[in-house]
Amino acid sequence: MDKILSISYGELALKGLNRRYFEDQLISNIKRAIKDLGYEKIYKEQGKLYIEANEDDFPQMINRLKKVFGLVNISPCIRTEKNIEDIEKAAIEIMKEKTKNQAIKTFKVESKRADKTFPIKSPGLSRKIGGVILKNFSDLTVDVHKPDTILYIDIKQKAYIYTERIKGYGGLPVGTNGKALLLLSGGIDSPVAGFMMAKRGVEISAVHYHSYPFTSERSEEKVKELASILSRYTGKIKMFSVNILEIQKEINAKCKENEMTILSRRFMMRIAEKIALREGIHGLITGESLGQVASQTIQSLSVTNAAVNLPVFRPLIGLDKLDIVEIAKDIETYETSILPYEDCCTVFLPKHPVTKPKLEDIIKSEELLEVDSLIERALENMKVTIIE
């Protein structure tokens, strides 16, 4: 009898012939997440993964595993030989622990017999173990409809007994759905956007724009910190930092004040696309949410969009700010996002930015600028950091 972790991964199981590929990626992501904690063994058995490790490490390990996409539930469980005495003993131990930690009055037992050679059928096994629990825990009663807790018994090569089902984020393992470049600012939205795309299996790189010395080096540190929080979900992130002060100065000097933001956004998209193509990345991700600010109206978004050919993913497009904040708090980027260091100096924020820009007008304004050489110069001074 020993304590191990079991992991279920819902959506993956549906993926037909690709299943093996997804499973392998998931296992490699799990290994990466818990490598430094140390584990004995990870193995697959009939639709679930099992991790053998030191029980003292379970709380920290579960915390890390919750952040691995593709994983639906994590359960600390007891693994025993497939004989009824051991299963009974394990069931009692699990229920002892459960009743110690929580006020529980009712329970039920759910058995699943994947190994049909096991002599007792599932309903019989549930009844039998239920009886044992009733005998050992005098204040518990059975409730099959709304129990306070469910005792699960999986009969496979071995028997697995557990009550806890700790939810993961679901989604698909990072690395199974191509690569995209996240436009990462120090704000609340873009880290959430990165999180949501990574949850669909996308491998994330990030580009960050700043205007040092018009902005502080701390704002760059803050973005690195955000990337590092994000990397707990996505694995290592390659981050590109680009100084766009020269570009902003040029726009400021030559173009209309109210077009500053939209013109800057087009430059950011173009630079991002250049980096993406160079790095073999298939798309861009932004934290834009429709109507949130002037640069995120339909008209503004289509003008920024027209600057590039790669697909641009905007996973927050239909979310309210409050929803975004809620996710940011949940994934623990919020506290860092609201630190004061700005990555865009207020000097360059127009008082009344255009909300309905026309592409022709914007293109005309860009004719006043040496777009290509400005971008080239910005890229020459780009810094690259690997965030883990």
Added chain:
Amino acid sequence: MIYLDNCSTTKPREEVVKIMYESMMDNFGNPSSLHRLGMKAEKRIREARKYIADFLKVDNNEIYFTSGGTESNNIAIQSFVNKMEKRGKHIITTKIEHPSVLNIMKYYEKHGFHISYLNVDEYGYISLEELRNSLRDDTILVSIMHVNNETGSIQPIEEIKNIIKEKNPNTLFHVDGVQGFGKIDISLKASGIDSYSFSGHKIHGPKGIGGLFIDKKHVISPIVFGGNQERGLRSGTENVTGIIGFGEAVKIMSEKYKEERQYVFELKEYFGNRIREEIDDIRINTSLDENSSPYILNISFRNVRGEVLLHYLEDKDIYVSTTSACSSKGTEKSHVLESMGLKDEEIEGAIRFCFSYENTKKDLDYTVEVLKESVTEIRQIIMR
């Protein structure tokens, strides 16, 4: 590197670093231990306390070691209020105090005290008339900083004490001396100041160590309880290394400060005059005479963002401070400059230069050149 941020912190003197290293290697005993090692550590603390007491011309047992200026202000103010609150619930302070004083006052305000915040004029000086009118029979405490950390304005501590004595002799007087200690003379005993706080790292000593003078006529209860170190007022194993370093810094300072102060005064005057003559559209927020600290010069560059200028200077290895930060939610304004009635653009463009004996005229010449270039460039961008 040209370090002009000496009000934030100073570089420890080499002798200080050396003596601290030695003390950590050889003299790591706990002063409370009964054995020889403990005694040795206790002796070194006694020496350090003496250097400081001698410098301030007070008794050894009137000096308490703390973790720094913030803790000293907290101990003094909270202990005095605890002792005096039966007599009254009125406290006087100024609008330009350090947050470690202002935030205690805000706390007391929420808990039934009445706080009078004295106004300051356009150069950061309180009005003695307003002080006189604010003092009441139930005023238990006046807490005023000697030297302001943002502008360098020196408050007339002795005159303030005289007014307090005359209007209500029971009122206690705490002086936040963090920016004045070792820089601006003060006679604690002769003026009858009740408590005075100071810090190690502002005078080329280590961080994490500070001191508090409390006149021995006051019997006060601690606000933190423990093993009764520092005569029961500040429990906790002594920061022996910090104390030794602090003592050494004060010992050296005692010998050199008059000469260094004169040197720094001339630097500031020279630097201030050059900026005034060579850069236009500025406001010098610190007086260039003896009414302000020779160590501090605060200047507003109109149509410049202080933070941007700070980064321009940093790029040239020149380090200064600003108290307002560039933010999309509006600028975090300095409460000191705001109280002085400066316009928003003057607050946003304010830079604080703080000098030390290590700066040279050549450093400042270079700084003026970089300032001229940077200010011109930033203005071109901002004003367009």
